[in-house]
Amino acid sequence: MKNKITFLLLFLLVSVFSWGQTKVSGKITDQNNQDVPFASVYFKNSTDGVIANEYGKFYLESTKTYDVLIVSFVGYKTLEIPLASKTNLDLKITLEDDNTLDEVKIYAGKTSKKNNPALDILRKIWERKRKNGLYMFSQYEYDKYEKVEFDLNTIDSAYQKKKLFKGMEFIFAQVDTNRITGKTYLPIFINENIGQVYGDNTNGKKIEKTLGNKNSGFDTNQHIIEFIKDLYVEYNIYNNYIRLFDKDFVSPLSRTGINVYNYVLADSAFIDNKWCYNIVYYPRRKGELTFKGDFWVNDSTFAIKKINMEASKDANINWVKEMYIEQEFDVLNDSVFLLTKDHFMSDFALSKREKSKGVYGKRTSIYKHHKFDIEHPSEFYQKNVNAYDDKVYKRDEDFWKTYRFESLSKDELGIYKMLDTLKTVPKFKFLFDLSSTVASNYYNIDKYKFDFGPIFSTFGYNDIEGLRLRAGGRTYFGPNDKWRLEGYGAYGLKDNQFKYGISAKVLLHNDSRLILFGGNRRDIEQIGVSLTETTDVLGRSFASNSLFASGDNTKLTKINLTTVGIEIEPVKNLKFSTAFNYRTLKPASDLFNLNYYVDKENNIISNETKQSEFNLTAEYTPKRKTIGYGVDRTDVDSKYLRMFLKYTQGFKGVLDSDFEYQKIQFYARKPMLLGGFGTLTPTFEVGKTFGEVPLGLLSVVPGNQSWFNIQNTFANLNYYEFVTDQYASLHLEHNFGGRLFSRIPWLRDFNLREIVGIRGIYGKISQENINLNASDITYKAPSDPYYEYYIGVGNIFKIFRIDFSWRGNYLDMPDARRFAVRGSFGIYF
Known part of the structure; x- marks a missing residue:
């Protein structure tokens, strides 16, 4: 683990293009000026939304243009806020007590475990979780594109003028604003991987074969590649526990979730022609390895269509100030929902203070071209003892244009060019060598x-x-x-x-x-x-x-x-x-x-x-x-x-x-x-x-x-x-x-x-x-x-x-x- 943190410090030393057209941030309080945590914030007539944090703060960004923001939380009147422009930051929002709650809504704070429609839906999710997605087939295979990016965050003008960056000022041309947190960031590293995944549910075997891997500025450095793979291991939201950074977080879909989460049935709507319920969840107690967020679940298959998860700031985990997970599922047919996109973002920092600087680690995985019930012999799943193919790490641009499932933004493409230039700067080379010495x-x-x-x-x-x-x-x-x-x-x-x-x-x-x-x-x-x-x-x-x-x-x-x-x-x-x-x-x-x-x-x-x-x-x-x-x-x-x-x-x-x-x-x-x-x-x-x-x-x-x-x-x-x-x-x-x-x-x-x-x-x-x-x-x-x-x-x-x-x-x-x-x-x- 020491090497993991040292690599993060290395990124600090060297330290996504935003297409958003509507940006809004603010803080939510009640009439007594008390914070309202975990309120639901979304754009009207959309499923683009977030859950406010423990202190009632939020940031929301969308690629579309919206003119009304809706803020709601059980126990308070729903508030519609007109948006005067595309960017509305630092809003002060006050919610009023609501004494006439809808019959499906539960009182704020610790929700009841009885007569709660959200829990009825949750129990049906448990019944069907092994009957949805890849588990429905004997064998499966699909193509996977994975992109991991590290960004130096909370970049301001004073930080850019530090002596550390003298001679490297050109890197700040890439500074942008994160769509989830609203903080400025500077991309400093990107890794792309193309793979083919094969699995057999009958014997529990799975293997991933890499077709191409590309790093910005680090070429074939397997230490960084494997560090990234270990840092961002795969997880299944349907499992009782989600293992992240060597910690077992309780999944909001866990059978034990009732004991650690509050659940609220907040909304219902059509998503891709499927009627879905929206359930908001947040932790019952502080200091535990839990999330807050919401998910949309289909009303007939009880499969998850979309889920957002944010780790509690007071969770007992070091060096990680914030952590977000977004997953999207597509409908293969009337009964099969498959994971198609998984976005994971963590904010690594020495301190959890709001204004502390750190490094964003972002992984985006896209899954396509699913095939099912194609049987392979058992030796197909045997992993090579020491196979190394140098060509995998030296694919040309034609390969990446063919296999990328989504195009890189202008800023992401700029990371490759920036790192190539940065490697020629003597001061950067000295800092890189110093960090490598400490790590190795x-x-x-x-x-x-x-x-x-x-x-x-x-x-x-x-x-x-x-x-x-x-x-x-x-x-x-x-x-x-x-x-x-x-x-x-x-x-x-x-x-x-x-x-x-x-x-x-x-x-x-x-x-x-x-x-x-x-x-x-x-x-x-x-x-x-x-x-x-x-x-x-x-x-x-x-x-x-x-x-x-x-x-x-x-x-x-x-x-x-x-x-x-x-x-x-x-x-x-x-x-x-x-x-x-x-x-x-x-x-x-x-x-x-x-x-x-x-x-x-x-x-x-x-x-x-x-x-x-x-x-x-x-x-x-x-x-x-x-x-x-x-x-x-x-x-x-x-x-x-x-x-x-x-x-x-x-x-x-x-x-x-x-x-x-x-x-x-x-x-x-x-x-x-x-x-x-x-x-x-x-x-x-x-x-x-x-x-x-x-x-x-x-x-x-x-x-x-x-x-x-x-x-x-x-x-x-x-x-x-x-x-x-x-x-x-x-x-x-x-x-x-x-x-x-x-x-x-x-x-x-x-x-x-x-x-x-x-x-x-x-x-x-x-x-x-x-x-x-x-x-x-x-x-x-x-x-x-x-x-x-x-x-x-x-x-x-x-x-x-x-x-x-x-x-x-x-x-x-x-x-x-x-x-x-x-x-x-x-x-x-």
């Missing part, structure tokens, strides 16, 4: 095809090395490189020793992602901080990141790891790998040792472990989305199931190796969004080592002596407090997403999020491994399952989370920490 953690030196970094690993500290300085980099010709060399060097100012790591990998076969890899690392590491280890030679070094540690931090190990292996992905998101590793482990100082008995009877002890091993791994990650088609890929998001199985065979005598053993480990993790109840994330790990091995090769229960949250570690345990050769661990965490705090008035405005969790582990250690131990660590396994529990408060100042953790048992162990506080930083919606 690497500084690109294009002249030498080299990335310097990771930038944020330059400095570290631990008790053995003292202040640690690190510098490294990687080859970088582009995001789809077939091969990559990567390395680093580090130096500790206290131990005066040089460390390094180097790795290489090459993509041998594109379609199956057959990759050969290898490398070597000599460094200082805090082993025993993860049950399921990695043999990535350039993986994270916990020793060098302990700048803020608590307690004794001297149990560090010198590691010399060499690995060579191969991996393959024969089916998308199913990966196998095999590798041969050789490593030596020695204590990093005299303050700690890994000693084991070579000959216990004669008291012969070794302080160094030499081990060669062979491992096989299988990793399954369904629904994982990645960026890039080369040897390296980046995850778009982390909310997918990950299952990991690893088998390790240790060899004695190979390269002077010390031990023969086998180890098997399994790991599974899956964040689950539970509708409006938040996200539950279970993590399960289990493993067993067969054979006699010393401390350096055992499974140490991972403690956490830093002040920060580290995934799958125990906050109340110290390093090496428990040692096992077989274990089973379960971690359950539930993030309510602010559902509870939103019910408390004095807490509601802070948008805090409540987290609860429990983690536990069961393990054993064999007597043979206990007898082998000659270190200063006394082996103890959690044969009575160890557990700890915690509560947390997230979204503090939008970026910080703090957890309070309590130890559940083993309270009498030496230096047992009964209570721990851990924090973490993160940028989330």
